[in-house]
Amino acid sequence: MSFLWVVRPGLVHDSEWLEALPSGYAEKIGNRGCIIKWAPQQEVLAHFAVGGFWTHNGWNSTLESICEGVPMICSPCFEDQLVNAKYVSDVWEIGLRFKKEVERGEIERGIKRVMVEREGEEMRERILCLKEKVDVCLKEGGSSYQHLEDLISYILSF
Structure with a gap:
């Protein structure tokens, strides 16, 4: 099961974008998901x-x-x-x-x-x-x- 996750920059307090995620999270999900800043x-x-x-x-x-x-x-x-x-x-x-x-x-x-x-x-x-x-x-x-x-x-x- 794949996913698309839109995480708006600045939405998490004291974070530019993905800093609040656990270290290595983006690498761990690999091709199972995509994290982006915006989508229509x-x-x-x-x-x-x-x-x-x-x-x-x-x-x-x-x-x-x-x-x-x-x-x-x-x-x-x-x-x-x-x-x-x-x-x-x-x-x-x-x-x-x-x-x-x-x-x-x-x-x-x-x-x-x-x-x-x-x-x-x-x-x-x-x-x-x-x-x-x-x-x-x-x-x-x-x-x-x-x-x-x-x-x-x-x-x-x-």
């Missing part, structure tokens, strides 16, 4: 090989994952992320949520749950149904499309 998130999520998305559950990330039909592993940090993660895991059941502090074994179990177990297949089925609903709403004549048209008309009426 929605394009990555749209790729057929993506089986899951470990996210902080900001609203944009959550919507992009739903729009691309990718189940989530949720690690919210604060504010709206906590509510978004609760909806993803407990209401829509299209992902699972980690507690604030998470151990290595729990990470491994969570990834397996989403990627290879029946629970992950069920998440994928539910998120694909949700994706289809989103697609209908965004098409011409769909509710989101129409509400945006109405807003634009309202603004232009002044």
Whole structure:
């Protein structure tokens, strides 16, 4: 199982980029993963090989994952992320949520749950149904499309 890990420079306090990782970590993962500074998130999520998305559950990330039909592993940090993660895991059941502090074994179990177990297949089925609903709403004549048209008309009426 390969992974792509985007680590934004300066995100970890007192660290430029990867200094907080254990010594030799990048070499140890070898070809099993790729750590980069930035990626076009929605394009990555749209790729057929993506089986899951470990996210902080900001609203944009959550919507992009739903729009691309990718189940989530949720690690919210604060504010709206906590509510978004609760909806993803407990209401829509299209992902699972980690507690604030998470151990290595729990990470491994969570990834397996989403990627290879029946629970992950069920998440994928539910998120694909949700994706289809989103697609209908965004098409011409769909509710989101129409509400945006109405807003634009309202603004232009002044």
